[in-house]
Amino acid sequence: MSFRDRVVFDPEAGTYFDGAMRYIFIKPEAVMGIALALPEDQRGAVLAAMAESIHINGGKSAQSYQAAGADDGEALLAVIRETAPQLGWGRWSTTRDKDVLTVTVEGSPFAMGYGAADRPVCTPILGMLRAISPMVLGGPVDVAETTCTAMGAPRCTFVATLRPEKTA
Template sequence: MSGIVSRLVHDKERGEILDGSRRYLLMRPDVLMGMLQRLDDTARVRALSAFAGSACEQGGDSIRAYAKDATGQDLLDVVSETSAGLGWGRWQFEVEGDRLRLTVRNSPFAWGYGVSSCPVCAPVAGIFRSVATEWLGAPAVAAEVECGAMSSGQDCKFVAYREVP
Protein backbone atom coordinates (compact mmCIF):
# COMPACT_ATOMS: atom_id res chain seq x y z
CA MET A 1 0.00 0.00 0.00
CA SER A 2 1.35 3.42 -0.89
CA GLY A 3 0.16 6.99 -1.08
CA ILE A 4 -2.15 8.84 1.23
CA VAL A 5 -3.84 5.77 2.72
CA SER A 6 -0.54 4.40 4.05
CA ARG A 7 0.51 7.83 5.39
CA LEU A 8 -2.62 8.53 7.42
CA VAL A 9 -2.12 8.21 11.16
CA HIS A 10 -5.29 7.49 13.13
CA ASP A 11 -4.61 8.77 16.64
CA LYS A 12 -7.59 7.49 18.62
CA GLU A 13 -6.22 8.94 21.88
CA ARG A 14 -6.36 12.47 20.44
CA GLY A 15 -9.30 11.74 18.13
CA GLU A 16 -7.57 12.85 14.93
CA ILE A 17 -6.37 11.61 11.56
CA LEU A 18 -3.14 13.11 10.23
CA ASP A 19 -1.00 13.10 7.12
CA GLY A 20 2.10 14.71 8.54
CA SER A 21 0.87 18.01 9.99
CA ARG A 22 -2.29 18.05 7.82
CA ARG A 23 -5.42 16.95 9.69
CA TYR A 24 -8.24 15.09 7.95
CA LEU A 25 -11.83 14.32 8.85
CA LEU A 26 -13.99 11.38 7.86
CA MET A 27 -17.55 12.53 7.26
CA ARG A 28 -20.50 11.25 5.27
CA PRO A 29 -20.92 13.41 2.16
CA ASP A 30 -24.71 13.46 2.48
CA VAL A 31 -24.36 15.05 5.93
CA LEU A 32 -22.06 17.76 4.58
CA MET A 33 -24.00 18.42 1.39
CA GLY A 34 -27.35 18.20 3.17
CA MET A 35 -26.38 21.43 4.92
CA LEU A 36 -26.20 23.14 1.53
CA GLN A 37 -29.61 21.79 0.54
CA ARG A 38 -31.12 23.61 3.51
CA LEU A 39 -29.95 27.02 2.30
CA ASP A 40 -31.90 29.33 0.02
CA ASP A 41 -30.47 29.78 -3.50
CA THR A 42 -28.55 32.98 -2.74
CA ALA A 43 -26.98 31.59 0.42
CA ARG A 44 -26.18 28.28 -1.35
CA VAL A 45 -24.31 30.07 -4.17
CA ARG A 46 -22.33 32.09 -1.61
CA ALA A 47 -21.57 28.98 0.47
CA LEU A 48 -20.40 27.02 -2.58
CA SER A 49 -18.15 29.90 -3.62
CA ALA A 50 -16.70 30.10 -0.10
CA PHE A 51 -16.27 26.31 -0.08
CA ALA A 52 -14.28 26.48 -3.35
CA GLY A 53 -12.12 29.33 -2.02
CA SER A 54 -11.38 27.54 1.22
CA ALA A 55 -10.56 24.28 -0.59
CA CYS A 56 -8.19 26.16 -2.90
CA GLU A 57 -6.46 27.93 -0.02
CA GLN A 58 -6.33 25.14 2.55
CA GLY A 59 -6.02 22.28 0.04
CA GLY A 60 -3.36 24.29 -1.73
CA ASP A 61 -1.09 23.56 1.25
CA SER A 62 -1.33 19.85 0.43
CA ILE A 63 -0.86 20.44 -3.30
CA ARG A 64 2.26 22.55 -2.67
CA ALA A 65 3.61 19.79 -0.40
CA TYR A 66 3.04 17.20 -3.16
CA ALA A 67 4.63 19.54 -5.74
CA LYS A 68 7.91 19.53 -3.79
CA ASP A 69 8.37 15.88 -4.84
CA ALA A 70 6.35 15.73 -8.06
CA THR A 71 5.85 18.08 -10.99
CA GLY A 72 4.06 17.92 -14.33
CA GLN A 73 2.35 14.58 -14.97
CA ASP A 74 3.79 13.13 -11.74
CA LEU A 75 1.95 15.80 -9.74
CA LEU A 76 -1.30 14.99 -11.55
CA ASP A 77 -0.78 11.28 -10.80
CA VAL A 78 -0.17 11.95 -7.09
CA VAL A 79 -3.29 14.13 -6.88
CA SER A 80 -5.36 11.45 -8.66
CA GLU A 81 -4.14 8.76 -6.27
CA THR A 82 -4.62 10.95 -3.22
CA SER A 83 -8.13 12.01 -4.23
CA ALA A 84 -9.22 8.40 -4.63
CA GLY A 85 -7.56 7.47 -1.32
CA LEU A 86 -9.47 10.21 0.49
CA GLY A 87 -12.82 9.26 -1.05
CA TRP A 88 -13.04 12.26 -3.40
CA GLY A 89 -13.92 10.06 -6.39
CA ARG A 90 -11.73 8.90 -9.24
CA TRP A 91 -9.87 11.84 -10.84
CA GLN A 92 -8.57 11.79 -14.39
CA PHE A 93 -6.60 14.73 -15.76
CA GLU A 94 -6.24 15.66 -19.41
CA VAL A 95 -3.70 18.18 -20.66
CA GLU A 96 -4.95 20.30 -23.55
CA GLY A 97 -2.28 22.86 -24.47
CA ASP A 98 -2.27 25.42 -21.68
CA ARG A 99 -5.58 24.13 -20.31
CA LEU A 100 -6.09 21.37 -17.86
CA ARG A 101 -9.26 19.29 -17.80
CA LEU A 102 -10.45 17.09 -14.97
CA THR A 103 -13.08 14.37 -15.00
CA VAL A 104 -14.27 13.10 -11.63
CA ARG A 105 -16.10 9.81 -11.58
CA ASN A 106 -18.20 9.18 -8.48
CA SER A 107 -17.89 12.62 -6.85
CA PRO A 108 -18.90 12.36 -3.19
CA PHE A 109 -20.20 15.93 -3.35
CA ALA A 110 -22.59 15.27 -6.26
CA TRP A 111 -23.61 11.97 -4.67
CA GLY A 112 -24.12 13.58 -1.25
CA TYR A 113 -26.15 16.47 -2.63
CA GLY A 114 -28.44 14.48 -4.92
CA VAL A 115 -30.31 16.18 -7.76
CA SER A 116 -29.35 19.81 -8.30
CA SER A 117 -30.03 22.57 -10.83
CA CYS A 118 -26.47 23.91 -10.45
CA PRO A 119 -22.97 22.44 -10.02
CA VAL A 120 -22.24 21.47 -6.40
CA CYS A 121 -18.67 20.11 -6.47
CA ALA A 122 -17.11 23.38 -5.31
CA PRO A 123 -14.45 21.71 -3.13
CA VAL A 124 -13.17 19.81 -6.17
CA ALA A 125 -13.10 23.05 -8.18
CA GLY A 126 -11.10 24.69 -5.38
CA ILE A 127 -8.53 21.91 -5.15
CA PHE A 128 -8.36 21.74 -8.95
CA ARG A 129 -7.60 25.46 -9.05
CA SER A 130 -4.63 24.96 -6.72
CA VAL A 131 -3.45 21.98 -8.82
CA ALA A 132 -3.72 24.04 -12.01
CA THR A 133 -1.85 26.95 -10.41
CA GLU A 134 1.06 24.61 -9.56
CA TRP A 135 0.90 22.84 -12.93
CA LEU A 136 0.77 26.08 -14.96
CA GLY A 137 3.21 27.94 -12.72
CA ALA A 138 0.80 30.88 -12.66
CA PRO A 139 -2.51 31.79 -10.99
CA ALA A 140 -5.34 29.75 -12.49
CA VAL A 141 -9.10 29.82 -12.81
CA ALA A 142 -11.07 26.57 -12.47
CA ALA A 143 -14.73 25.87 -13.11
CA GLU A 144 -17.07 22.92 -13.01
CA VAL A 145 -18.64 22.69 -16.47
CA GLU A 146 -20.71 19.53 -15.90
CA CYS A 147 -21.93 18.15 -12.58
CA GLY A 148 -23.16 14.65 -11.88
CA ALA A 149 -25.79 16.14 -9.56
CA MET A 150 -27.32 17.82 -12.62
CA SER A 151 -27.16 14.78 -14.89
CA SER A 152 -28.35 11.71 -13.02
CA GLY A 153 -25.01 10.74 -11.56
CA GLN A 154 -22.80 11.19 -14.61
CA ASP A 155 -19.18 12.26 -14.28
CA CYS A 156 -18.31 15.76 -13.16
CA LYS A 157 -16.11 17.77 -15.52
CA PHE A 158 -13.89 20.76 -14.83
CA VAL A 159 -11.62 23.03 -16.83
CA ALA A 160 -8.74 25.22 -15.63
CA TYR A 161 -6.60 27.80 -17.36
CA ARG A 162 -4.32 30.75 -16.61
CA GLU A 163 -6.02 33.64 -14.84
CA VAL A 164 -6.18 36.67 -17.11
CA PRO A 165 -4.91 39.76 -15.26
Template sequence: MSENQILDELVYESASGSLLYKGVRYLLIRPETLAGFQKALAETCGQKGGAALYDGGYAGGSLSAQKYKALHNFSDEEIVEFMMNMGNQIGWGNFSLVSYDAPLKHLCVAVDDSPFAQAYGPSSRAVCHLIRGVLAGLAEVLFDGKCTAAEVQCRAMGDEACRFEIEAVESIGA
Protein backbone atom coordinates in the same frame (compact mmCIF):
# COMPACT_ATOMS: atom_id res chain seq x y z
CA MET B 1 1.08 -2.40 0.92
CA SER B 2 -2.52 -2.14 -0.25
CA GLU B 3 -3.68 -0.26 -3.32
CA ASN B 4 -4.51 2.76 -1.13
CA GLN B 5 -1.25 4.48 -0.13
CA ILE B 6 -3.09 7.22 1.77
CA LEU B 7 -4.80 4.72 4.10
CA ASP B 8 -1.57 2.75 4.50
CA GLU B 9 0.26 5.87 5.68
CA LEU B 10 -2.56 7.50 7.66
CA VAL B 11 -1.58 8.02 11.30
CA TYR B 12 -4.09 8.12 14.14
CA GLU B 13 -3.05 10.11 17.20
CA SER B 14 -5.42 9.13 19.99
CA ALA B 15 -4.33 11.90 22.40
CA SER B 16 -5.50 14.60 20.00
CA GLY B 17 -8.08 12.61 18.05
CA SER B 18 -6.19 13.39 14.84
CA LEU B 19 -5.82 11.59 11.52
CA LEU B 20 -2.58 12.65 9.82
CA TYR B 21 -1.11 12.01 6.40
CA LYS B 22 2.49 13.18 6.01
CA GLY B 23 1.96 15.46 9.01
CA VAL B 24 -1.17 17.09 7.55
CA ARG B 25 -4.44 16.66 9.46
CA TYR B 26 -7.44 15.21 7.63
CA LEU B 27 -10.91 14.26 8.79
CA LEU B 28 -13.55 11.75 7.86
CA ILE B 29 -16.98 13.21 7.24
CA ARG B 30 -20.08 11.86 5.56
CA PRO B 31 -20.89 13.43 2.18
CA GLU B 32 -24.47 13.98 3.38
CA THR B 33 -23.13 16.25 6.12
CA LEU B 34 -21.38 18.41 3.54
CA ALA B 35 -24.41 18.33 1.22
CA GLY B 36 -26.64 19.52 4.07
CA PHE B 37 -24.17 22.29 4.87
CA GLN B 38 -23.99 23.23 1.18
CA LYS B 39 -27.79 23.39 0.83
CA ALA B 40 -28.08 25.52 3.98
CA LEU B 41 -25.39 27.86 2.61
CA ALA B 42 -27.22 28.11 -0.72
CA GLU B 43 -30.49 28.88 1.07
CA THR B 44 -28.86 31.56 3.22
CA CYS B 45 -26.27 33.01 0.85
CA GLY B 46 -27.36 32.05 -2.66
CA GLN B 47 -24.48 31.52 -5.08
CA LYS B 48 -22.05 32.99 -2.55
CA GLY B 49 -22.38 29.69 -0.66
CA GLY B 50 -20.90 27.75 -3.58
CA ALA B 51 -18.20 30.39 -3.91
CA ALA B 52 -17.29 29.91 -0.23
CA LEU B 53 -16.94 26.15 -0.71
CA TYR B 54 -14.87 26.76 -3.85
CA ASP B 55 -12.58 29.12 -1.90
CA GLY B 56 -12.10 26.51 0.82
CA GLY B 57 -11.28 23.85 -1.76
CA TYR B 58 -8.90 26.25 -3.51
CA ALA B 59 -6.95 26.86 -0.31
CA GLY B 60 -6.76 23.13 0.43
CA GLY B 61 -5.75 22.20 -3.11
CA SER B 62 -3.04 24.83 -3.24
CA LEU B 63 -1.63 23.88 0.18
CA SER B 64 -1.68 20.15 -0.64
CA ALA B 65 -0.07 20.59 -4.05
CA GLN B 66 2.68 22.80 -2.58
CA LYS B 67 3.32 20.47 0.38
CA TYR B 68 3.41 17.19 -1.52
CA LYS B 69 5.27 18.60 -4.53
CA ALA B 70 8.06 19.82 -2.23
CA LEU B 71 7.99 16.75 0.03
CA HIS B 72 8.35 14.28 -2.84
CA ASN B 73 10.30 16.60 -5.18
CA PHE B 74 7.62 16.01 -7.82
CA SER B 75 7.62 17.47 -11.31
CA ASP B 76 4.43 19.24 -12.40
CA GLU B 77 3.24 16.09 -14.17
CA GLU B 78 3.96 13.98 -11.08
CA ILE B 79 2.04 16.29 -8.72
CA VAL B 80 -0.96 16.14 -11.08
CA GLU B 81 -0.82 12.33 -11.01
CA PHE B 82 -0.37 12.34 -7.22
CA MET B 83 -3.35 14.65 -6.67
CA MET B 84 -5.56 12.56 -9.02
CA ASN B 85 -4.62 9.43 -7.04
CA MET B 86 -5.12 11.23 -3.74
CA GLY B 87 -8.64 12.30 -4.78
CA ASN B 88 -9.44 8.66 -5.49
CA GLN B 89 -7.86 7.38 -2.29
CA ILE B 90 -9.57 9.82 0.08
CA GLY B 91 -12.99 8.95 -1.32
CA TRP B 92 -13.71 12.00 -3.46
CA GLY B 93 -14.58 9.90 -6.51
CA ASN B 94 -12.66 8.37 -9.39
CA PHE B 95 -10.42 11.16 -10.71
CA SER B 96 -8.94 10.93 -14.19
CA LEU B 97 -6.82 13.39 -16.09
CA VAL B 98 -8.47 14.33 -19.39
CA SER B 99 -5.78 16.80 -20.48
CA TYR B 100 -2.93 18.88 -19.12
CA ASP B 101 -1.36 21.58 -21.30
CA ALA B 102 1.35 23.48 -19.43
CA PRO B 103 2.09 26.03 -22.22
CA LEU B 104 -1.61 26.90 -22.54
CA LYS B 105 -2.03 26.75 -18.73
CA HIS B 106 -5.04 24.47 -19.02
CA LEU B 107 -6.09 21.38 -17.06
CA CYS B 108 -9.16 19.19 -17.57
CA VAL B 109 -10.20 16.52 -15.07
CA ALA B 110 -13.12 14.08 -15.01
CA VAL B 111 -14.51 12.65 -11.77
CA ASP B 112 -16.76 9.61 -11.82
CA ASP B 113 -18.93 8.92 -8.78
CA SER B 114 -18.47 12.27 -7.02
CA PRO B 115 -19.74 11.80 -3.46
CA PHE B 116 -20.71 15.48 -3.42
CA ALA B 117 -23.00 15.16 -6.45
CA GLN B 118 -24.37 11.85 -5.19
CA ALA B 119 -25.18 13.19 -1.71
CA TYR B 120 -26.56 16.48 -3.02
CA GLY B 121 -29.04 14.80 -5.35
CA PRO B 122 -30.60 16.22 -8.51
CA SER B 123 -29.78 19.84 -9.26
CA SER B 124 -30.13 22.30 -12.12
CA ARG B 125 -26.59 23.56 -11.35
CA ALA B 126 -23.20 21.95 -10.83
CA VAL B 127 -22.59 21.24 -7.13
CA CYS B 128 -19.02 19.94 -6.75
CA HIS B 129 -17.58 23.25 -5.54
CA LEU B 130 -14.97 21.69 -3.23
CA ILE B 131 -13.50 19.56 -6.03
CA ARG B 132 -13.59 22.54 -8.40
CA GLY B 133 -11.70 24.62 -5.84
CA VAL B 134 -9.12 21.91 -5.09
CA LEU B 135 -8.36 21.57 -8.80
CA ALA B 136 -8.01 25.34 -9.21
CA GLY B 137 -5.65 25.38 -6.21
CA LEU B 138 -3.58 22.60 -7.79
CA ALA B 139 -3.47 24.55 -11.05
CA GLU B 140 -2.27 27.66 -9.18
CA VAL B 141 0.83 25.68 -8.19
CA LEU B 142 1.28 24.31 -11.73
CA PHE B 143 0.80 27.61 -13.51
CA ASP B 144 2.33 29.88 -10.84
CA GLY B 145 -0.66 32.20 -10.57
CA LYS B 146 -4.36 32.49 -9.88
CA CYS B 147 -6.59 30.05 -11.69
CA THR B 148 -10.27 29.58 -12.23
CA ALA B 149 -12.27 26.40 -12.69
CA ALA B 150 -15.65 25.57 -14.17
CA GLU B 151 -17.59 22.38 -13.61
CA VAL B 152 -18.90 21.95 -17.14
CA GLN B 153 -20.64 18.63 -16.43
CA CYS B 154 -22.03 17.38 -13.12
CA ARG B 155 -23.60 14.10 -12.08
CA ALA B 156 -26.15 16.07 -10.05
CA MET B 157 -27.33 17.68 -13.32
CA GLY B 158 -27.78 14.26 -14.91
CA ASP B 159 -24.41 14.02 -16.64
CA GLU B 160 -22.61 10.69 -16.60
CA ALA B 161 -19.63 12.16 -14.73
CA CYS B 162 -18.39 15.49 -13.46
CA ARG B 163 -15.91 17.36 -15.66
CA PHE B 164 -13.79 20.33 -14.71
CA GLU B 165 -12.01 22.85 -16.95
CA ILE B 166 -9.27 24.78 -15.15
CA GLU B 167 -7.07 27.56 -16.51
CA ALA B 168 -4.83 30.38 -15.39
CA VAL B 169 -6.65 33.69 -15.00
CA GLU B 170 -4.07 35.40 -17.24
CA SER B 171 -4.83 32.96 -20.08
CA ILE B 172 -8.57 33.66 -20.06
CA GLY B 173 -9.51 35.54 -23.19
CA ALA B 174 -5.96 35.31 -24.54
Protein backbone atom coordinates in the same frame (compact mmCIF):
# COMPACT_ATOMS: atom_id res chain seq x y z
CA MET C 1 4.02 6.31 -0.53
CA SER C 2 0.22 6.44 -0.83
CA PHE C 3 -2.03 8.56 1.36
CA ARG C 4 -3.36 5.46 3.14
CA ASP C 5 0.21 4.43 3.95
CA ARG C 6 1.07 7.90 5.27
CA VAL C 7 -2.01 8.53 7.40
CA VAL C 8 -1.60 7.83 11.10
CA PHE C 9 -4.56 7.09 13.36
CA ASP C 10 -4.19 7.82 17.08
CA PRO C 11 -7.03 5.97 18.83
CA GLU C 12 -6.27 7.63 22.17
CA ALA C 13 -6.69 11.14 20.74
CA GLY C 14 -9.22 10.14 18.08
CA THR C 15 -7.18 11.79 15.31
CA TYR C 16 -5.92 11.07 11.81
CA PHE C 17 -2.81 12.83 10.52
CA ASP C 18 -0.83 12.84 7.29
CA GLY C 19 2.30 14.53 8.56
CA ALA C 20 1.12 17.80 10.11
CA MET C 21 -2.21 17.77 8.23
CA ARG C 22 -5.21 16.53 10.17
CA TYR C 23 -8.05 14.66 8.44
CA ILE C 24 -11.55 13.60 9.45
CA PHE C 25 -14.16 11.27 8.03
CA ILE C 26 -17.46 12.96 7.30
CA LYS C 27 -20.39 11.88 5.16
CA PRO C 28 -20.81 13.83 1.89
CA GLU C 29 -24.47 14.56 2.64
CA ALA C 30 -23.41 16.17 5.93
CA VAL C 31 -20.98 18.49 4.11
CA MET C 32 -23.34 19.33 1.27
CA GLY C 33 -26.24 19.54 3.71
CA ILE C 34 -24.72 22.81 4.93
CA ALA C 35 -25.74 24.42 1.64
CA LEU C 36 -29.04 22.55 1.47
CA ALA C 37 -30.01 23.78 4.95
CA LEU C 38 -30.05 27.36 3.66
CA PRO C 39 -32.63 29.10 1.53
CA GLU C 40 -32.05 28.59 -2.21
CA ASP C 41 -30.85 32.17 -2.73
CA GLN C 42 -28.01 31.66 -0.19
CA ARG C 43 -26.72 28.30 -1.42
CA GLY C 44 -24.47 29.76 -4.12
CA ALA C 45 -22.59 31.81 -1.52
CA VAL C 46 -21.99 28.75 0.66
CA LEU C 47 -20.84 26.67 -2.30
CA ALA C 48 -18.45 29.49 -3.29
CA ALA C 49 -17.14 29.64 0.29
CA MET C 50 -16.49 25.88 0.19
CA ALA C 51 -14.48 26.34 -3.01
CA GLU C 52 -12.45 29.15 -1.48
CA SER C 53 -11.74 27.22 1.72
CA ILE C 54 -10.52 24.17 -0.22
CA HIS C 55 -8.51 26.45 -2.53
CA ILE C 56 -6.65 27.78 0.51
CA ASN C 57 -6.44 24.67 2.69
CA GLY C 58 -6.27 22.04 -0.05
CA GLY C 59 -3.58 24.19 -1.62
CA LYS C 60 -1.48 23.60 1.49
CA SER C 61 -1.75 19.85 0.87
CA ALA C 62 -0.73 20.32 -2.77
CA GLN C 63 2.26 22.40 -1.67
CA SER C 64 3.31 19.62 0.70
CA TYR C 65 3.05 17.10 -2.17
CA GLN C 66 5.28 19.38 -4.24
CA ALA C 67 7.79 19.65 -1.42
CA ALA C 68 7.80 15.85 -1.08
CA GLY C 69 8.93 15.40 -4.66
CA ALA C 70 5.91 16.04 -6.89
CA ASP C 71 7.66 19.16 -8.11
CA ASP C 72 6.56 19.16 -11.72
CA GLY C 73 3.02 19.39 -13.06
CA GLU C 74 2.66 15.77 -14.17
CA ALA C 75 4.12 14.41 -10.92
CA LEU C 76 1.70 16.55 -8.92
CA LEU C 77 -1.23 15.35 -11.03
CA ALA C 78 -0.14 11.75 -10.46
CA VAL C 79 -0.19 12.28 -6.69
CA ILE C 80 -3.61 13.96 -6.90
CA ARG C 81 -5.02 11.15 -9.09
CA GLU C 82 -3.75 8.60 -6.56
CA THR C 83 -4.84 10.49 -3.45
CA ALA C 84 -8.33 11.69 -4.47
CA PRO C 85 -9.96 8.24 -4.46
CA GLN C 86 -8.21 7.33 -1.20
CA LEU C 87 -9.87 10.38 0.36
CA GLY C 88 -13.25 9.37 -1.05
CA TRP C 89 -13.26 12.22 -3.61
CA GLY C 90 -14.03 9.91 -6.55
CA ARG C 91 -11.75 8.69 -9.36
CA TRP C 92 -9.99 11.54 -11.16
CA SER C 93 -8.69 11.46 -14.72
CA THR C 94 -6.60 14.30 -16.10
CA THR C 95 -5.60 15.47 -19.54
CA ARG C 96 -3.47 18.43 -20.42
CA ASP C 97 -3.42 20.14 -23.78
CA LYS C 98 -0.93 23.01 -23.66
CA ASP C 99 -2.67 25.70 -21.57
CA VAL C 100 -5.76 23.66 -20.64
CA LEU C 101 -6.13 21.05 -17.92
CA THR C 102 -9.28 18.92 -18.01
CA VAL C 103 -10.23 16.82 -15.00
CA THR C 104 -13.02 14.27 -15.04
CA VAL C 105 -14.34 12.86 -11.80
CA GLU C 106 -16.28 9.62 -11.62
CA GLY C 107 -18.25 9.23 -8.41
CA SER C 108 -18.07 12.75 -6.97
CA PRO C 109 -19.15 12.54 -3.33
CA PHE C 110 -20.24 16.17 -3.46
CA ALA C 111 -22.74 15.66 -6.28
CA MET C 112 -24.04 12.55 -4.53
CA GLY C 113 -24.27 14.35 -1.20
CA TYR C 114 -26.12 17.31 -2.71
CA GLY C 115 -28.55 15.41 -4.90
CA ALA C 116 -30.34 16.75 -7.97
CA ALA C 117 -29.36 20.33 -8.79
CA ASP C 118 -29.83 22.96 -11.48
CA ARG C 119 -26.17 24.06 -11.25
CA PRO C 120 -22.78 22.40 -10.75
CA VAL C 121 -22.22 21.72 -7.04
CA CYS C 122 -18.80 20.08 -6.76
CA THR C 123 -17.20 23.24 -5.45
CA PRO C 124 -14.73 21.49 -3.12
CA ILE C 125 -13.18 19.85 -6.22
CA LEU C 126 -13.32 23.21 -8.01
CA GLY C 127 -11.42 24.78 -5.10
CA MET C 128 -8.76 22.06 -5.18
CA LEU C 129 -8.31 22.60 -8.90
CA ARG C 130 -7.95 26.34 -8.32
CA ALA C 131 -5.06 25.42 -6.02
CA ILE C 132 -3.26 22.86 -8.18
CA SER C 133 -3.92 24.14 -11.72
CA PRO C 134 -1.54 27.12 -11.45
CA MET C 135 1.17 24.69 -10.32
CA VAL C 136 0.49 22.46 -13.31
CA LEU C 137 -0.09 25.12 -15.98
CA GLY C 138 2.49 27.59 -14.71
CA GLY C 139 0.42 30.69 -14.03
CA PRO C 140 -2.96 32.14 -13.12
CA VAL C 141 -5.94 30.09 -14.26
CA ASP C 142 -9.68 30.18 -14.65
CA VAL C 143 -11.43 27.00 -13.51
CA ALA C 144 -15.02 25.93 -14.18
CA GLU C 145 -17.09 22.83 -13.58
CA THR C 146 -18.58 22.24 -17.03
CA THR C 147 -20.64 19.10 -16.30
CA CYS C 148 -21.96 17.75 -12.99
CA THR C 149 -23.64 14.48 -12.12
CA ALA C 150 -25.98 16.41 -9.82
CA MET C 151 -27.35 17.92 -13.05
CA GLY C 152 -27.69 14.50 -14.71
CA ALA C 153 -24.30 14.27 -16.45
CA PRO C 154 -22.55 10.88 -16.43
CA ARG C 155 -19.49 12.41 -14.73
CA CYS C 156 -18.26 15.74 -13.43
CA THR C 157 -15.87 17.63 -15.68
CA PHE C 158 -13.67 20.58 -14.78
CA VAL C 159 -11.64 22.73 -17.12
CA ALA C 160 -8.72 24.92 -16.00
CA THR C 161 -7.43 27.39 -18.56
CA LEU C 162 -4.23 29.39 -18.26
CA ARG C 163 -5.06 33.09 -18.40
CA PRO C 164 -3.35 34.88 -21.27
CA GLU C 165 -0.57 37.23 -20.25
CA LYS C 166 -1.62 40.85 -20.30
CA THR C 167 0.45 43.09 -22.49
CA ALA C 168 1.10 46.66 -21.48
